[in-house]
Amino acid sequence: MIRTIRRSRLRAAVAGGVVLLVAAVGAVAAIGFGGGSAGDAAEASAPAATATITRQTLADTQTADGELGYGTTRTATTRLSGTITGLPATGSTVRRGKALYLVDNEKVVLLYGGLPAYRTLRPGVEGPDVTQFERNLKALGYTGFTVDDEYTGDTADAVRDWQEDLGLPETGRVEPGRVVYADGEVRVESHQADVGAVAQPGQAVLTYTGTSRVVTVDLDVDDQRLAKPKAKVTVKLPDGRSVGGTISTVETVIQAGATGANGQSGEAETKIEVTVAVTDPKALAGFDQASADVTFTASERRDVLTVPVAALLALAEGGYGVEVVDGDASRIIAVTTGLFADGRVEISGSQITEGMTVVMPK
Template structure:
């Protein structure tokens, strides 16, 4: 069969078109086919780059920050020893109000019409004292009287006439009559005075008889002289007995009229008695007149603190703070109580702090001005255990040995070691 030229041209055009389409499809398909290596290269994460921050020049300050409850310092229970009373221990007056202040040398209560005077001291009042008493409780009394300016004479452990007179002045200053000695002691003084008067009369008579014998020009007056000598000796003995009786009858200090508290003044927190009631044990509880804030910390934190450190108390959202000091640190079970006392308070600040929970800041250490500092995360250790940091310079990481100083708020003070160089603004590596 013979094909015309025109038909052959149509066949060639069709074949060329099919070939062209096939080539395009092949190229497109080929562009979507990749080797495993190419696929891995395209899906791999980018190469890690260093995360850097600049070296800073700043002042660092380490501090302890916590919250604590405000309260009046050192609550104690106050007891009155009433065993020396011969009548029921009835409260007759001076019942204090909660919130009032107990002042040294003043009556904090009245029992059976007599004052109970508060004094500062460690030993409790465990017995009545009187002239002739000796012991550490006498020493404490005289130290207290001396501190109050009441002149007890020589401060020792003996209750003497000077002590009695100082006790009288104590009561006078408190606004009360001094205690009376026991009736038997007063009677002993009266009897001693009578003996002195009798001895004086005897001496006068003996002297009169001796004079009469001499006036009569008696040759022997030895009997009359002996009577005078005996009368003089009897008078001396009577006067010594009178002095002793008067000494013993000096002003006493009843056990029921003094209460010792470790420190004064104090604030009355609670009153256990009322007027007309009978004292039985604790009469009131009182705490220190000074307001303090107690913060609980762990043993590691407590080891960084000590009494006398400066502190500050945050009084509210307005940023008002009050300067304070650490008063003491005491162990309390598994934790420690850090007691912080404000240096001074206004009436309004006292009102804000009373029974409040406040933020306390205690600076522990600080640098002397600005120092080179980097984030703690920038530090690493070499094989020798020395500290170092990585500094990025001109695209290269350089290890810089450093000495480490104070650490605070996530930063640490660093000083380049040896010939190493480090400046503010240098980029240090903190991660990758």
Template sequence: MTRGRSRTLLVVGGTAVIALGAGIFAGTRITSPADAIARTAAPEASEVTVPVELRTLNSEVVTRGDVTSAGAVDVTPETGGLETPPIVTGQVPEVGAEITEGAALLEIVGRPLIALAGELPMYRSLRPGMSGPDVEQLELTLDRLGLDPGEVDDEYTAATGNAVAELFERIGYEPPAPDPQAEAELDAANDAVDQAEDAVEDAEEALDAAAPGPDGAPADEDALEDALDDARERLEEAEAARDEAAAAAGTPLPASEVMFVPSLPRRVDEVHVRRGGQVDGAVMSVSGASLVVTANVDEADYELLAVDQAVSIEVPTGEQVPGTITAIAEAEGEGATGWDVTITPGELTPEQAEALRGQNVRVTVPIESTDGDVLAVPLAALTAGPGGESRVEVMRDGVAELVEVEVGLTAQGYAEVTAVDGTLAEGDLVVVGDGGEDTDDGSDE
């Protein structure tokens, strides 16, 4: 019995110890709601700081612009005076070809369409005896090309026609044929001169051969001299008529064989015809060899820009080329907003020009820059004091100190600052927010 009771006491005691241990263990795993909230609460927010930097600040306008060729012009030949259908027979240029002054743009029914520089279009065919501002423009052009049109005025003379003939001969074409009626009149005038010359010769011979009459009376030399004077007068009249007819029969300039464009050389942008095809409207589009960039800016950027300002243009290859603002105008057209800025690139290599043509490019306009490195802080570090003064909060050994500053240039998310009250140096930590806020330190450029 004693041994059995002892065994029972041991079992009961062991069970009690195990129950006590289990209770203690369970007690360590039970957490009250208040404890749970305290343990999961966010830590107290701390200040977010960034160092004061030494950097050069640059204020600039950055935009994008489309690159086009200056002054695109549609070439539409005048074919109304042709006697045959206007079939293209040759000289069709390739896109990208350069058109120079005095060269053939195209060949239509075997005749060239010559490119000349001038503001007035070729609105009529020209021939000797005509006058007007279009004649003056032609003579100025011929003179510029080293051809001699005689006195440069508004009169189309025989000298003008000779210069026109040389213009065609230079590019391997026969000069335009004179008007058939004018040629016929010239032939008749030449015949009249020949007859007048014969009459003068006969009158001179008659006077030289004068002899006394059968009765010994002297010859009537006065009558013979009068006849000679009359013959010579008729010759002068015939020669004057011949000269006038010759001028009228000089080389003309058909409207179908010349195309005036505002400036040359130009680049062929589009070609709308082929050899063997018929001309119907514009045959090609040509533009100035020079390029322009057109960008659009808003009112805020417009206030910062001016004509003659220097810009930097990014070529698609990554190069930067200089340019100049040449015009600023309010955008026009339905739905247009802002201001259109025209930029002329500086001198370009052929490779740069080809890479730029037709592209949309990044344009940077420098506005203002600090003179070297200055103390700069992110814009987020600036706060306003009670009097409107600017200040920054500097952390020194864990203690915040407000330092009044004078703000200079702001650019690229930073502000130039100079301490007014207190000290501020490179590396000082300025507050831009606290840990509970989304911050932007301005370092993203």
């Protein structure tokens, strides 16, 4: 549908973000009735503001507060009873096969993997936890067994060699309290117990993080659309520099509520924890615990026609249109809307082209 409108006619816009309602009213009615002034008439006949249909990349972005650090902090809890006799220094790095801490002067060893140790591994046991352990055993240089999901006598023989090297009893079995699994090497963040303390199963011994500098952002659940693994982001550092980054992990976490004056905890809150790895890790050198702004791109439309959102008109028959200037007159053209971002909106339609001038309703 095409309608031609003289540019001297009044236009009244009802502000509301995306939807604008345009009403054309005769100037005589405005001045001749209801006590309108000559100034009102002059304003009504003033030239309307215009904008140009442009072709560009439109991106829906959002910036959130992030924290520079080493990522999620995790807690190592012992499953053994005894006395804590050794702890690594805070800030130190522990790698695969090394002791994360000692109980009764026997090592509790760090291995790599995502499945926690939950049962004793012995001949006859099968499952993914066996595969995970055997991969670690092979990576540490032990041989004579096949890496699969079966814990065999050959596996037990290799375990005895491993236990001998660690100074542990050579049982051929692996108790769940003897190993701790992490995604990779870890950085010891803090001690939760002192050397000489009596250890009981379930007691926190220390906290640890990864060893790579990352940026962590806690998003509201409503903003989960921003948290897309492997998506690109931009990180603005405290010194004003900007570096690129990639979302490496996304986790749903429950944050405990703040403790009030009465000693009771407030309501827990669900958050989306996003970890961002920067493209140039050296750019984070010199920053310890500091804040950074992280800009996410939820969606992007490349090479599309756009107009200011305020140029949209709500059509009586439904949908939206824009008023295109055509010489001394103008005409309304129906359009299809797409992405809204940064005060502009993507539009498409067979009758619109780049460079057209559209009226901005008053």
